[in-house]
Amino acid sequence: MNTEIQQAAVPEFVYLGLDGNSWRAQLRVSEGDHVHKGSLLVAGDHAVHASTSGTVLGIVHRPSSHRLAAPRAHIAIQADRLDHWNEESPTKDPLEQSPAQLIEAIRAAGIAGLGGGAYPTANKLAIACKKPVRHFVINAIECEPGISADKALMLAEPVGILKAALVVLKTLNIERCTLAISDDKQEVTKKLGKTIDNLGLSQQINLTVVPAGFPNGSERQLVSIVLNLSLPRNTYPAQLGIVCLNVSTLYAIYQATYQNKALVERVITLTTHKDIQNVRVHLGTPAHTLFAGPQNDDEQTPILRGGALTGWLQSPVAVVEKGTTGLTHTVFRKAHKTVACIRCAKCSDICPENLLPQELLWYSQPTNVDKLKSLELSACLECGLCESVCPSFIPLTNIFRDSKDSLHHIAVTKAHAENANIRVTARQQRISKKGVKVQSMREKRLKRIGQINAHHSEPTS
Amino acid sequence: MITILLNSIIVLGGIGLFLGALLGWLNRKYVSQEYTIVDEIEALLPLTQCAQCGYAGCRPYAEAIASGGALNQCPPGGEQTIANLAKLLGRPTQELNKAYGSAKPTGVALIDEQQCIGCTLCIPVCPVDAIVGAHQLMHTVLEEHCTGCELCVEPCPVDCITLIQARAT
Numbered sequence: 001m002n003t004e005i006q007q008a009a010v011p012e013f014v015y016l017g018l019d020g021n022s023w024r025a026q027l028r029v030s031e032g033d034h035v036h037k038g039s040l041l042v043a044g045d046h047a048v049h050a051s052t053s054g055t056v057l058g059i060v061h062r063p064s065s066h067r068l069a070a071p072r073a074h075i076a077i078q079a080d081r082l083d084h085w086n087e088e089s090p091t092k093d094p095l096e097q098s099p100a101q102l103i104e105a106i107r108a109a110g111i112a113g114l115g116g117g118a119y120p121t122a123n124k125l126a127i128a129c130k131k132p133v134r135h136f137v138i139n140a141i142e143c144e145p146g147i148s149a150d151k152a153l154m155l156a157e158p159v160g161i162l163k164a165a166l167v168v169l170k171t172l173n174i175e176r177c178t179l180a181i182s183d184d185k186q187e188v189t190k191k192l193g194k195t196i197d198n199l200g201l202s203q204q205i206n207l208t209v210v211p212a213g214f215p216n217g218s219e220r221q222l223v224s225i226v227l228n229l230s231l232p233r234n235t236y237p238a239q240l241g242i243v244c245l246n247v248s249t250l251y252a253i254y255q256a257t258y259q260n261k262a263l264v265e266r267v268i269t270l271t272t273h274k275d276i277q278n279v280r281v282h283l284g285t286p287a288h289t290l291f292a293g294p295q296n297d298d299e300q301t302p303i304l305r306g307g308a309l310t311g312w313l314q315s316p317v318a319v320v321e322k323g324t325t326g327l328t329h330t331v332f333r334k335a336h337k338t339v340a341c342i343r344c345a346k347c348s349d350i351c352p353e354n355l356l357p358q359e360l361l362w363y364s365q366p367t368n369v370d371k372l373k374s375l376e377l378s379a380c381l382e383c384g385l386c387e388s389v390c391p392s393f394i395p396l397t398n399i400f401r402d403s404k405d406s407l408h409h410i411a412v413t414k415a416h417a418e419n420a421n422i423r424v425t426a427r428q429q430r431i432s433k434k435g436v437k438v439q440s441m442r443e444k445r446l447k448r449i450g451q452i453n454a455h456h457s458e459p460t461s
Numbered sequence: 462m463i464t465i466l467l468n469s470i471i472v473l474g475g476i477g478l479f480l481g482a483l484l485g486w487l488n489r490k491y492v493s494q495e496y497t498i499v500d501e502i503e504a505l506l507p508l509t510q511c512a513q514c515g516y517a518g519c520r521p522y523a524e525a526i527a528s529g530g531a532l533n534q535c536p537p538g539g540e541q542t543i544a545n546l547a548k549l550l551g552r553p554t555q556e557l558n559k560a561y562g563s564a565k566p567t568g569v570a571l572i573d574e575q576q577c578i579g580c581t582l583c584i585p586v587c588p589v590d591a592i593v594g595a596h597q598l599m600h601t602v603l604e605e606h607c608t609g610c611e612l613c614v615e616p617c618p619v620d621c622i623t624l625i626q627a628r629a630t
């Protein structure tokens with residue numbers, strides 16, 4: 001496998017995904033505008049930047065890389081193939097800035113968790129900053145089989161990653177952090193150790209080797225191993241003041257704070273029929289264009305997004321997003337015939353969150369909201385271990401993803417209906433009150449008219 | 462002998478009185494909310510408050526069903542709601558009565574702001590007060606409160622209100 005990072009060609013069109021509806025108020029460009037690489041398109045927590053220079057064509061709806069999601073709005077840009085960065089304003093030394101300024105810079109660069117979660121990093125830091133005790137763990141585990149993008153990045157850019165760690169330490173206003181790396185990456189460990197010594201950072205960065213294993217690179221599992229604590233269910237580490245950032249995210253922070261470059265590119269592991277490469281791609285590149293070639297470049301065959309265990313099949317025209325860690329063209333997983341659950345409980349033995357997948361499966365078909373809630377479906381990491389040990393080849397992970405979606409849908413619908421009920425009751429009360437008032441006014445008026453009429457009619461009678 | 466008898470009567474009687482008083486007080490303090498069959502029926506309805514059933518809203522329709530009304534008058538709920546209601550009430554399922562409309566996915570109302578003339582006719586008909594606007598000024602629908610009941614479509618004199626597919630969840 002090649003650990004060097006290749007640069008992907010500029011695609012003809014890039015499509016940058018927009019979240020929800022909030023972008024409507026935050027849009028900063030209009031149709032026909034010429035943008036540079038790194039130009040702000042949408043401001044806010046989910047900031048979007050142009051990933052290459054070109055002309056804004058408008059907003060299109062196309063498949064999202066989420067498994068089931070409805071078409072998502074994207075800003076389409078026709079690339080001019082020059083890939084010009086916008087003029088970089090001279091940056092101040094990030095270590096001279098205040099934590100609030102640094103968080104703002106990270107927010108403005110649109111940085112999100114590049115390990116796959118794509119949670120806005122600025123929000124994570126802001127939550128943790130409010131806690132009295134803070135920890136910072138650098139996640140260099142990358143336990144997903146078949147993905148080596150972080151490894152390649154660490155070999156290519158160790159200085160940037162470590163300098164960004166200083167920025168995060170400054171933001172959190174703490175002295176030391178832990179860089180956790182798995183024991184199967186000796187080459188990288190050596191390189192990082194040497195770079196730490198060269199930069200004189202051994203006081204600030206504590207290089208810790210943890211056992212390789214899946215899912216040790218998951219935020220919750222890693223924090224539990226490194227800090228030797230057990231996290232409560234449904235609590236994010238940031239809520240306890242623990243910030244865990246992936247090395248790719250750190251490199252993006254380095255680019256944002258030292259070079260004033262927004263997050264517009266990322267390294268992904270590209271697995272084709274022939275080889276496995278780590279490629280730096282422009283965000284918004286349609287996945288199928290990365291597999292150019294007579295055999296590969298079709299728009300029908302789905303592409304595996306992410307790794308072999310946690311990945312899912314996405315539409316081939318869906319784009320590379322901030323959370324895309326890898327793309328695999330050929331699905332190496334053999335299609336097995338699914339048979340019924342035999343209750344062997346292998347899944348519950350292996351579940352890293354100590355859930356009961358066999359029970360979750362039982363209550364997912366059909367969805368039993370109360371049972372799924374009491375079995376804590378929401379704590380499922382979607383790591384895919386249960387599926388990989390299942391002797392009946394039941395696609396558990398996708399079933400749980402579906403169940404999570406339907407629980408969410410049910411909750412949203414219920415909240416909406418309750419809200420409607422409150423508003424209807426309030427309206428009816430208001431109308432009946434108003435009705436009473438109008439009625440009494442009308443009676444008074446009628447009475448007065450009656451009196452006048454009586455007064456006028458008196459002389460004639 | 463008599464003292465033992467007296468003591469036990471006093472002690473047990475005292476405990477009985479105390480517990481009785483406690484239960485009475487708790488009952489008064491934590492009045493259990495009455496959950497009637499009407500509430501159960503209402504919970505099964507889609508609560509769009511569209512009044513397509515011919516009643517003023519979901520609550521009145523639920524009351525009507527509880528007193529023997531037909532189950533098949535709720536187009537937004539469709540066959541699923543009828544099946545749920547039939548199961549709850551132990552009545553036979555029926556086809557949706559097409560006289561009240563046909564089942565289709567609920568959307569949200571959208572006002573074409575270019576065409577809106579600011580007549581305010583749509584504002585009072587909205588059962589959830591989801592339309593804001595003033596006389597001769599553009600109106601707009603608050604998406605998060607709109608139930609997609611279509612009651613605002615009919616009164617609009619310039620036909621500028623359409624139902625669009627709701628946001629994806």
